[in-house]
Amino acid sequence: MLVMRPATPEDHPNLVAMIQARSDWMKVKQLPNWHNWGMHVHELAGNCTRHPSEMWVLTEDCDRLLGCTTILRTAAPWTWTADEATHTAYYLNGTITDPAERHRKLGTLIADWAVDHAAREGISRVRRDCSSPALAAYYQQQNFQLIRKVPTPGGRTSYALERKAERIPEVASSLLSGISTPGLVGGPGRRSAGIRDRMSWKPNDSSRDHWLEQVTSV
Numbered sequence: 001m002l003v004m005r006p007a008t009p010e011d012h013p014n015l016v017a018m019i020q021a022r023s024d025w026m027k028v029k030q031l032p033n034w035h036n037w038g039m040h041v042h043e044l045a046g047n048c049t050r051h052p053s054e055m056w057v058l059t060e061d062c063d064r065l066l067g068c069t070t071i072l073r074t075a076a077p078w079t080w081t082a083d084e085a086t087h088t089a090y091y092l093n094g095t096i097t098d099p100a101e102r103h104r105k106l107g108t109l110i111a112d113w114a115v116d117h118a119a120r121e122g123i124s125r126v127r128r129d130c131s132s133p134a135l136a137a138y139y140q141q142q143n144f145q146l147i148r149k150v151p152t153p154g155g156r157t158s159y160a161l162e163r164k165a166e167r168i169p170e171v172a173s174s175l176l177s178g179i180s181t182p183g184l185v186g187g188p189g190r191r192s193a194g195i196r197d198r199m200s201w202k203p204n205d206s207s208r209d210h211w212l213e214q215v216t217s218v
Helices: 009-028 034-039 041-045 099-104 106-120 133-141
Strands: 002-006 055-060 064-072 089-097 125-130 145-151 157-164
Touching: 002 106, 009 041, 009 064, 009 089, 009 099, 055 106, 064 106, 089 099, 089 106, 099 106, 106 125, 106 157, 125 133, 133 145, 133 157
Parallel strands: 089 125
Antiparallel strands: 002 055, 055 064, 064 089, 125 157, 145 157
């Protein structure tokens, strides 16, 4: 059973272990930014104590931590225009999943949860940005639209992506309660799957994750 819930300070040890495992996996795969993430493991995990209302964790069977994301409400000024910053939007930051479970497409699942969660909360958009072109391409596979590429203060390129917040009828119709939830809607060869806040979801273990599923730039 998978559950998406707000993070608590008690999640800190498991967050540290998962983020370190992700950094180690990125190092083996020779992916960019692994060293940076390895240096900031405790800082990233510390979001569960500094910003508990903004950080969410994905757990299995109530105790095993499989992923996390932080939902911010403030736009990065070098990525989004002043007009865009007035829109109601969730900004996904620091989405990380257990590399041992990458075949279950948990990163896509968290993104779909955020889109549905935003819609239920009356938020119009879900946004994210990153500095990796490969990661930007991966997010576009999650139905995020590339809005622009802009230079950042650090001399890098930032990719701004956006997805309209929406409820997912295929998933909502499969739930036992009237509370709508996010889902991983299957295409050819994939079945639909859903996740509920504090409720259960059965993963499609036969699906294969994209090898570039990794963490968001911060």
